[in-house]
Amino acid sequence: MRYAYYPGCVALDSCKELDLATREVARDLGIELVDLPEASCCGAGNLQEKNPEGALVLNARTLAMAQEKGLDILTVCGTCQLFLSRAREALEDPSARERVNKVLEKAGRQYGGGVRVKHLLQVLLEDVGWKRLGAHVRRPLGDLAVGAFYGCHLLRAPGTEAFENPENPQSIERLVKVLGGNPVAYGGRTACCGFHVLTVRQDLAVRMSAAGLAGAKSAGARVLATPCPLCHLVLDVYQKKAARAVGERLDVPVLHLSQLVGLAIGIDPERLGVERHLVSVKPIVQTLEDEEVVKA
Amino acid sequence: MSAPTRVVPDAPAFWKEVASVPGGEAIAACIQCNTCTSSCPVELLEPAFKVRQIVARVRLGLREDVLSDDAIWACARCYACVAHCPKQVRPGDVIEAVHHIALREGRQGPGPRHTRAFAESVRRDGRIHEARVTLESLGLAGVLREGLLPLAMAWRGKSPALRRRPLKSVKEIQTLLDAVEESE
Numbered sequence: 001m002r003y004a005y006y007p008g009c010v011a012l013d014s015c016k017e018l019d020l021a022t023r024e025v026a027r028d029l030g031i032e033l034v035d036l037p038e039a040s041c042c043g044a045g046n047l048q049e050k051n052p053e054g055a056l057v058l059n060a061r062t063l064a065m066a067q068e069k070g071l072d073i074l075t076v077c078g079t080c081q082l083f084l085s086r087a088r089e090a091l092e093d094p095s096a097r098e099r100v101n102k103v104l105e106k107a108g109r110q111y112g113g114g115v116r117v118k119h120l121l122q123v124l125l126e127d128v129g130w131k132r133l134g135a136h137v138r139r140p141l142g143d144l145a146v147g148a149f150y151g152c153h154l155l156r157a158p159g160t161e162a163f164e165n166p167e168n169p170q171s172i173e174r175l176v177k178v179l180g181g182n183p184v185a186y187g188g189r190t191a192c193c194g195f196h197v198l199t200v201r202q203d204l205a206v207r208m209s210a211a212g213l214a215g216a217k218s219a220g221a222r223v224l225a226t227p228c229p230l231c232h233l234v235l236d237v238y239q240k241k242a243a244r245a246v247g248e249r250l251d252v253p254v255l256h257l258s259q260l261v262g263l264a265i266g267i268d269p270e271r272l273g274v275e276r277h278l279v280s281v282k283p284i285v286q287t288l289e290d291e292e293v294v295k296a
Numbered sequence: 297m298s299a300p301t302r303v304v305p306d307a308p309a310f311w312k313e314v315a316s317v318p319g320g321e322a323i324a325a326c327i328q329c330n331t332c333t334s335s336c337p338v339e340l341l342e343p344a345f346k347v348r349q350i351v352a353r354v355r356l357g358l359r360e361d362v363l364s365d366d367a368i369w370a371c372a373r374c375y376a377c378v379a380h381c382p383k384q385v386r387p388g389d390v391i392e393a394v395h396h397i398a399l400r401e402g403r404q405g406p407g408p409r410h411t412r413a414f415a416e417s418v419r420r421d422g423r424i425h426e427a428r429v430t431l432e433s434l435g436l437a438g439v440l441r442e443g444l445l446p447l448a449m450a451w452r453g454k455s456p457a458l459r460r461r462p463l464k465s466v467k468e469i470q471t472l473l474d475a476v477e478e479s480e
Contacts, residue, residue: 009424014449014456038465041423045373046414049392050399052318054476058418058469082375103475107468152374166379192337192374199410199433200369207341208372237449276453 001127003074003118004066005033006084008229009041011076014237015229017273021258022076022120024267029128029136033074036065042083045196059087060100064111072116074123076258078153078228079196081160085117089158119154121227121257122163125171130178138266140180142291144284146260147184147221147252148172149212149235151228152192172225172257179264186219188212195230198238209234210242213250223253223284225260232256239279253281263288307359313397314354320393325383326351332377332387338370345370347377347387354394363398369407409433419473422463426456 005026011018026033039062041047043055062084066073075081091097092113101110118126124133148169155166164171169190173183191212194205213235216224226232235242235254243250254277255263262272263285274281307313314320332347333339339346344367353362362368368391377387399408413432417425431439439446449455463469 010426013424013426013460014454038422038463038468040463040469041418043418044414044424045392046411047418049319049395050411050415051473051476052396053480054473057472057476061469061472103472103479106471106475152376156375156379192372192376194337194372196373197338197370199430200406201342204338204341204370204372208337237445237454278448278452278454 001030001123002032002034002071003123004036004069004071006036006039006062006066006073006075006080008075008077008080010229010233015232015256017276018076018229018232018256018258021256021262021267021272024271025258025262025265028262028265028267029124029133031074031123031128034069034071036062039065042080044079044083048083055083056087056090056096057100057103059084060091060097060104060111061107061109063088063091063115063117064104064109066115067112068109072118074118074120076120076227076256077230078119078151078155078157079230081117081119082153082157085157085159088115088117117159119157119160119227121154121171121175122160124175124261125163130174133175133261134178136265137179139264139288139292141176141182141260141264142180142288144181144287145184145220145222146176146181147186147216147219147224148176148189149193149216149224149226149231149254150190151226151231152190154227155190172227175257175261176225179261181264184216184219184221186215186221188215191215193228193231193234195234198234202238202241205234206238206241207245209238210245210250213239213242213252214246214248217250217252221252223255223281225255225257227257229256236277236279251279253277253279253284255281255284303358303361305357306361308357310357310359310362311355314390314393317393317396319386319389319396322383322385323351323354323390326355326385326387327383328352329382331380331382332385335376335380337374337376338372342367342370347391350394351385351387351390354390362394363401363403366405366407368394368398369405406433419470420462420466421460422466422469423460425460427458427460430456
């Protein structure tokens with residue numbers, strides 16, 4: 001298992017803990033991550049609407065960088081997954097590839113097509129496999145009630161349908177079970193967090209995320225797990241505002257998928273960056289560690 | 297209630313203009329079934345943002361009405377409408393094509409300002425400089441309106457870096473973006 005690792009911009013900036021946790025988890029599970037230190041931003045839809053062809057060219061450049069190393073790409077962000085895989089799909093058309101390669105030539109690069117773009121969730125499911133992952137569990141989640149928060153972009157990415165039903169996804173719930181936890185069913189698990197309108201209409205983003213958080217809380221979730229750092233930013237950083245919007249206490253910690261896996265396979269919580277969240281993860285870590293002591 | 301404003305079609309071929317931008321190609325296939333608006337999580341909270349009506353207004357040639365409407369920037373880019381449209385119109389992508397035209401002609405407002413700040417960050421740094429994009433999108437007054445939130449983030453080590461080095465290869469990225477612009 002060897003991948004060109006594309007953390008995206010946010011996992012290297014305000015969500016550094018996601019990059020930390022992903023590297024820890026990958027090392028333990030035997031997934032080799034080869035850095036693409038010069039890869040650009042995926043465009044996140046913003047560059048696409050400002051300069052659609054420019055965004056396609058930059059994503060072709062990233063795909064070409066992975067191809068130069070003979071590797072497929074691993075992402076940890078729903079939005080990166082969507083825009084890289086959309087570009088990947090567009091570039092399977094030889095005429096589009098030829099047009100884009102004429103531009104890439106100016107940077108001495110070429111993209112030959114065929115590079116695959118997979119989110120960590122898919123790699124856990126298909127490459128590691130539930131059985132092998134289960135064998136790595138050292139600190140089972142002990143029936144911890146975990147709500148999945150999928151985020152839109154992973155579900156809408158071309159290629160996701162190969163491992164997941166976008167209308168009724170189950171992979172995070174199955175992952176939670178493998179890690180010994182208790183997946184909570186609630187209506188907001190495929191809701192939109194509102195991140196992409198956060199800067200323009202914060203009122204909307206806050207109310208959108210509030211609906212998901214309140215739904216999870218009332219269904220009994222003690223913690224949410226998300227495969228997207230952008231969802232994490234709204235759900236965690238803006239949670240106080242969300243609580244004010246719905247007029248109730250929320251206090252639902254939001255873990256990155258990598259952190260959830262990391263906790264269960266026994267990685268030191270500090271090395272997963274859980275202290276960087278605004279909604280404290282301490283009660284969850286405490287519960288897991290108490291149970292660990294009881295078992296030992 | 298004030299009398300509804302009368303909106304006059306000012307550009308009958310506006311839909312063709314939108315169809316010529318990537319994302320807008322399939323606008324002619326729309327049957328106005330309203331599946332898009334019904335799927336939209338934003339519309340529940342912001343009734344001024346109605347995806348089907350934006351498509352309809354484009355096709356009616358209400359160019360100024362659409363491009364000057366701040367509500368078109370309320371799209372959360374969730375693509376529920378794209379997933380559910382029975383005619384593969386990709387309504388969310390149509391809205392992005394409309395955004396593209398608004399940006400191209402220098403329209404102002406919070407939406408265009410954010411998209412420009414984002415695109416500029418990619419050109420300048422090769423990646424997103426979150427702190428700077430936030431400051432440029434919201435302005436200093438907007439950041440100050442966040443009150444204690446930036447401090448709470450700093451306290452947890454959650455703040456984006458105030459200084460972020462551009463990628464070493466940013467010149468290559470600029471060369472590519474320039475090449476695209478020249479060919480257009």
